[in-house]
Amino acid sequence: METPVSLDTIRLAPKVLLHDHLDGGLRPESIIDLARAVDYRDLPSYDVDELGRWFHEAADSGSLERYLETFAHTVAVMQTRDALTRVAAECVEDLADDGVVYAEVRYAPELFQEGGLSLPEVVEAVQDGFRQGERLVASQGKRIRIGTLLCAMRQNARSAEIAELAVRYRDVEVVGFDIAGPEAGFPPTRNLDAFEYLRQQNAHFTIHAGEAFGLPSIWEALQHCGAERLGHGVRIVDDLKTDADGNVQLGRLAAYVRDRRIPLEMCPSSNLQTGAAPSIAEHPIGVLADLRFRVTVNTDNRLMSHCSMSGEFALLHETFGYGWSDIQRFTVNAMKSAFIGFDERLEVIETVIKPGYATLLG
Numbered sequence: 001m002e003t004p005v006s007l008d009t010i011r012l013a014p015k016v017l018l019h020d021h022l023d024g025g026l027r028p029e030s031i032i033d034l035a036r037a038v039d040y041r042d043l044p045s046y047d048v049d050e051l052g053r054w055f056h057e058a059a060d061s062g063s064l065e066r067y068l069e070t071f072a073h074t075v076a077v078m079q080t081r082d083a084l085t086r087v088a089a090e091c092v093e094d095l096a097d098d099g100v101v102y103a104e105v106r107y108a109p110e111l112f113q114e115g116g117l118s119l120p121e122v123v124e125a126v127q128d129g130f131r132q133g134e135r136l137v138a139s140q141g142k143r144i145r146i147g148t149l150l151c152a153m154r155q156n157a158r159s160a161e162i163a164e165l166a167v168r169y170r171d172v173e174v175v176g177f178d179i180a181g182p183e184a185g186f187p188p189t190r191n192l193d194a195f196e197y198l199r200q201q202n203a204h205f206t207i208h209a210g211e212a213f214g215l216p217s218i219w220e221a222l223q224h225c226g227a228e229r230l231g232h233g234v235r236i237v238d239d240l241k242t243d244a245d246g247n248v249q250l251g252r253l254a255a256y257v258r259d260r261r262i263p264l265e266m267c268p269s270s271n272l273q274t275g276a277a278p279s280i281a282e283h284p285i286g287v288l289a290d291l292r293f294r295v296t297v298n299t300d301n302r303l304m305s306h307c308s309m310s311g312e313f314a315l316l317h318e319t320f321g322y323g324w325s326d327i328q329r330f331t332v333n334a335m336k337s338a339f340i341g342f343d344e345r346l347e348v349i350e351t352v353i354k355p356g357y358a359t360l361l362g
């Protein structure tokens with residue numbers, strides 16, 4: 001018998017997450033602990049519930065720039081080796097608790113040097129935390145694997161250095177690179193040398209594009225920079241036209257994205273907060289999934305958007321009526337689009353995802 005789809009049953013389903021920011025997913029209680037440890041006095045509240053609410057409300061601003069301002073507090077308490085390791089380990093535990101079996105978690109190493117850490121020290125502290133978290137989860141009989149993406153911030157000029165760092169740590173689960181931060185005024189083409197280097201090294205990268213800025217940003221990310229995936233990419237809907245008979249026509253860029261199976265890392269709750277989509281019912285994920293773009297579902301920032309993978313799927317189930325076969329398709333799409341090896345992706349699809357959904361489908 002088919003298991004009914006609900007938040008609780010979605011939590012049991014194996015899920016794959018490609019777009020989650022380490023500094024956007026801290027537990028409010030850990031932020032308070034870490035702030036006390038380093039005597040950081042600027043948190044808006046030292047009460048766990050109130051602080052959680054503050055992040056969600058402050059990020060609910062309708063603007064990417066204001067959304068990003070809330071990261072000042074999480075970044076401030078992540079300036080030591082121990083803090084980075086703890087935050088990374090807790091991230092793994094929280095994702096595994098939610099039924100995530102593979103996740104690519106990203107962060108910008110350049111933001112964590114205020115306490116004197118070198119870039120390699122930052123990366124090693126986070127990798128230690130991910131491995132600790134994976135071991136803990138395995139000892140509880142659950143399975144999760146974490147790949148890391150290193151981000152360079154668009155507004156800084158350190159992308160070449162961060163790209164080199166990603167390549168240096170590629171054999172210890174740093175699986176790719178990204179650029180993040182404010183989109184308007186910082187086109188991805190400012191980082192061409194980094195992308196050129198990554199391509200020469202056969203390394204993988206995704207680019208935040210088409211979130212706060214439209215089609216030109218997506219076009220540049222793909223055709224100038226060579227991005228393999230798009231972070232968000234929601235504005236690709238601007239290249240769809242509905243004709244008089246109600247048929248949707250794809251413009252050249254949208255057709256390219258669909259034909260080449262370019263993965264869209266869509267983050268519904270985050271998009272509502274930054275104003276990239278007006279409401280969940282009008283979120284482009286509906287039409288893009290109908291048109292069979294390679295859509296994936298992601299959290300972006302679990303703290304700021306007060307969300308989880310299971311919560312995002314529950315929201316989509318309520319809004320668009322998606323059932324297990326749709327959730328499985330999004331999950332397989334994500335696993336196919338991961339930056340780990342083909343054989344490793346296949347293994348997760350065949351041994352974890354397909355059997356998991358077969359059980360739920362009954």
Ligand SMILES: O=c1[nH]cnc2c1ncn2[C@H]1C[C@H](O)[C@@H](CO)O1
Pocket residue numbers: 021022023024064068071106107108111151180181182208211270300301
């Ligand atoms: O949705 C986003 N768009 C652009 N940048 C973002 C988004 N969410 C988080 N960031 C930024 C803030 C973090 O400090 C940085 C690295 O994780 O990435």
Ligand SMILES: [Zn+2]
Pocket residue numbers: 019021180208231300
């Ligand atoms: Zn993001």
